[in-house]
Amino acid sequence: MSIPHLDSAVLVTLQAVMEGEYPLLLDTFLVDSEERLRLLRQAFQAGEGETLRRAAHSFKGSCSNLGAAALADLCCQLETLAREQRLVEAPAMIERIEREFAIVGILFRAERQRYG
16 A cells, blocks of 8 residues: 555644645745755765754654655655665665655645645
């Protein structure tokens, strides 16, 4: 069973809690995530496993909070690779994260259009 791109239950809860600020939340996540992706790439290129682990962990939490389930799972996998110092596997995982983020970005922009 595959993990969904977005957890609709989380999105419904966020809509209810955030009300009119919901579109801003989505926009903020997208902008923040671009920076998080940059940090992942930068940490890998510098060979900084612990920095990579922390960045992946932080991104995982952000994704989880916004219901980006598959993206959170990929970040968790990257976090594990970095913790275990298996950095040779990191580029492929970062690429998977970037592809999933591209999908999530499209879905969140469509979601934003519905509410903003």
